Amino acid sequence: MAMTSATLSLGPVLFNWAPEVWRDFYFRMADEAPVDTVFVGEVVCSKRAPFFADPLPTVLERLAAAGKEVVLSTPILVTTERERQAVSDLAATEGFRIEANDLGCLSLLAGRPHAIGPFVNVYNEGTLAWLAGRGADAVSLPSELTRDAVAALAKSASGLGMTAEVQVFGRLPLAISARCYHARAHGLHKDGCQFICGRDADGLDVATLEEAPFLAINGTQTLSHTYAALVGELDELKAMGIGRFRLSPHACDMVEVARLYRDRLDGRIGTADVLARLTALVDKPLSNGFYHDREGVAFAGGA
Amino acid sequence: MASFELICPAGTPAALRAAVDAGADSVYCGFRDETNARNFPGLNFSRTELKDGIAYAHARGRQVFVAINTYPTAGNPGPWHAAVDDAARAGADAVILADIGMLHYAATRHPDLRLHLSVQASASNADAIRLYQREFGVRRVVLPRVLTVQDIARLDQEIDIETEVFVFGGMCPMAEGRCSLSSYATGRSPNRNGVCSPASHVRYEDKGDRLVSRLGAFTINEFRQGEPAGYPTLCKGRFIAEGKTSYLFEEPTSLNAIDLLPELKAAGVKALKIEGRQRGKAYIGQVVATYRQALDAFDRNQPLPLAALASLTEGGRDTTGAYGRAWR
Numbered sequence: 001m002a003m004t005s006a007t008l009s010l011g012p013v014l015f016n017w018a019p020e021v022w023r024d025f026y027f028r029m030a031d032e033a034p035v036d037t038v039f040v041g042e043v044v045c046s047k048r049a050p051f052f053a054d055p056l057p058t059v060l061e062r063l064a065a066a067g068k069e070v071v072l073s074t075p076i077l078v079t080t081e082r083e084r085q086a087v088s089d090l091a092a093t094e095g096f097r098i099e100a101n102d103l104g105c106l107s108l109l110a111g112r113p114h115a116i117g118p119f120v121n122v123y124n125e126g127t128l129a130w131l132a133g134r135g136a137d138a139v140s141l142p143s144e145l146t147r148d149a150v151a152a153l154a155k156s157a158s159g160l161g162m163t164a165e166v167q168v169f170g171r172l173p174l175a176i177s178a179r180c181y182h183a184r185a186h187g188l189h190k191d192g193c194q195f196i197c198g199r200d201a202d203g204l205d206v207a208t209l210e211e212a213p214f215l216a217i218n219g220t221q222t223l224s225h226t227y228a229a230l231v232g233e234l235d236e237l238k239a240m241g242i243g244r245f246r247l248s249p250h251a252c253d254m255v256e257v258a259r260l261y262r263d264r265l266d267g268r269i270g271t272a273d274v275l276a277r278l279t280a281l282v283d284k285p286l287s288n289g290f291y292h293d294r295e296g297v298a299f300a301g302g303a
Numbered sequence: 304m305a306s307f308e309l310i311c312p313a314g315t316p317a318a319l320r321a322a323v324d325a326g327a328d329s330v331y332c333g334f335r336d337e338t339n340a341r342n343f344p345g346l347n348f349s350r351t352e353l354k355d356g357i358a359y360a361h362a363r364g365r366q367v368f369v370a371i372n373t374y375p376t377a378g379n380p381g382p383w384h385a386a387v388d389d390a391a392r393a394g395a396d397a398v399i400l401a402d403i404g405m406l407h408y409a410a411t412r413h414p415d416l417r418l419h420l421s422v423q424a425s426a427s428n429a430d431a432i433r434l435y436q437r438e439f440g441v442r443r444v445v446l447p448r449v450l451t452v453q454d455i456a457r458l459d460q461e462i463d464i465e466t467e468v469f470v471f472g473g474m475c476p477m478a479e480g481r482c483s484l485s486s487y488a489t490g491r492s493p494n495r496n497g498v499c500s501p502a503s504h505v506r507y508e509d510k511g512d513r514l515v516s517r518l519g520a521f522t523i524n525e526f527r528q529g530e531p532a533g534y535p536t537l538c539k540g541r542f543i544a545e546g547k548t549s550y551l552f553e554e555p556t557s558l559n560a561i562d563l564l565p566e567l568k569a570a571g572v573k574a575l576k577i578e579g580r581q582r583g584k585a586y587i588g589q590v591v592a593t594y595r596q597a598l599d600a601f602d603r604n605q606p607l608p609l610a611a612l613a614s615l616t617e618g619g620r621d622t623t624g625a626y627g628r629a630w631r
Binding site: 076077078079080081083084087102103104105106107108119121123124125126127128129130131142143144145148149150151152153156172174175176177178179181184185186189190191204205206207208209210211212214215217222224289290293294295296297298 | 408487521543548
């Protein structure tokens with residue numbers, strides 16, 4: 001894969017943003033952000049999905065008109081009949097690529113080119129090859145992979161003609177549950193949650209008993225407190241054959257985030273500058289520990 | 304015919320024999336390396352021990368399943384492939400796998416080896432389970448602990464393979480095999496290393512009036528002097544959210560679904576599984592014997608030994624987890 005061909009993608013919005021905020025976010029990304037691929041879809045909680053049904057067609061149209069490759073992302077955890085139906089409706093959507101985040105969805109995509117999302121456990125070449133054999137032509141690697149594993153999978157993906165992607169910005173998705181922690185934190189039942197997760201645009205901070213920031217909850221999902229930032233690692237990742245870099249959306253200025261990564265990929269700005277500006281934008285610690293085979297919370301330094 | 308098959312854990316040959324002697328229909332265990340999800344020091348089986356354990360179980364008409372349910376490391380599938388080959392050679396009645404590449408390997412190389420889908424694969428819907436059946440010939444699915452009994456009943460109707468569910472012991476509040484909390488704090492994960500909240504990263508600090516438990520750099524819980532200090536499993540810790548301190552993810556409690564036996568039977572569940580390969584043979588013998596008694600009583604419509612089971616749960620507290628309505 002040529003060094004210059006690296007592209008940027010925008011992962012699905014993981015949080016419960018108000019529909020008009022969500023719509024305007026995508027309009028602005030369509031108009032201003034130097035991202036090539038945009039993943040759209042409610043992947044965390046099926047109860048939220050109806051809110052986005054209204055603005056969705058306009059958003060997809062606007063993104064496509066701006067020349068973005070639009071991919072529909074499927075939910076992470078599918079258990080109920082309604083959730084299964086939602087996945088099969090998604091898979092039947094004409095004119096858009098699908099990113100599968102659960103194995104159940106794969107049956108519906110057989111023989112049709114599709115992407116494998118970061119919530120499918122792709123840890124090794126055997127799994128990647130099997131998925132490629134069923135029509136997967138892109139994969140977003142799980143965030144807990146180390147540099148050696150990423151390198152091996154990037155090489156394997158190249159041989160299989162797949163685009164391999166790594167998340168390089170945003171809170172790390174660490175867990176998914178049937179239980180809603182936002183509702184639990186507010187003393188509510190999941191069935192009567194009042195969509196309380198909508199109050200926290202980047203997730204609800206979770207601290208230790210000694211008030212050290214630790215995690216963030218987003219409904220049924222648990223994320224890192226830190227924001228993953230693989231910046232000094234980008235050149236190495238490109239050299240490995242990673243062809244696409246995923247930015248996970250947050251309430252901060254994502255156009256600026258995308259520009260910083262684009263400029264770094266194109267050599268217009270140095271790693272230290274990008275890290276300093278990201279730190280100012282998100283006002284949270286950055287991390288890259290998984291990649292460096294350390295605890296995920298760690299930040300192993302830039303270049 | 305018994306309503307359920309009873310599947311019991313063994314972390315050592317002694318525990319395997321204890322489980323068989325106490326009435327397990329099948330015992331599951333793993334090799335002494337990173338290929339299984341209970342990769343703890345001093346635990347698990349050598350190749351010879353597995354062979355002997357299988358002989359012991361088979362001589363008494365019981366089965367042994369080998370869990371090879373971590374995700375092989377990219378660039379180094381050797382130990383995982385060897386584990387499948389050796390389990391097959393030793394005469395294991397099934398291997399319990401989670402990784403797609405591993406299922407493909409086992410189905411291709413050992414077409415006669417019975418495959419069970421590990422809970423670590425987190426197959427939570429009929430479409431996913433059918434895929435594993437169709438593509439790899441998987442014969443049984445161990446269901447993730449994210450489903451209600453109603454979900455399980457509906458699911459069982461829609462699939463042609465056997466279902467196995469956890470009924471007793473430790474439980475994850477998160478979808479299994481889809482959790483990186485442990486590696487976020489310690490660098491060691493269930494999927495990659497077969498460990499969660501590993502003892503190597505646990506510290507207890509005496510603060511005078513209280514004892515603080517830590518995992519890596521993070522405080523997981525604290526205890527007053529004299530209060531029993533629990534193990535700092537990350538998701539069973541106390542944290543602060545929204546200004547309130549609580550067991551945000553899950554209390555330090557154990558799963559105990561004994562009250563749900565009628566519903567689980569009606570749902571079509573084939574096998575009931577007890578968690579705890581890290582437990583000693585005395586505990587295993589006691590839990591298995593009690594559950595055996597409970598299942599036999601259930602089959603005869605007699606009262607169940609509820610109190611005996613409750614005394615074996617973590618801190619004497621138990622939950623039916625996602626199975627009931629509590630999580631809705």
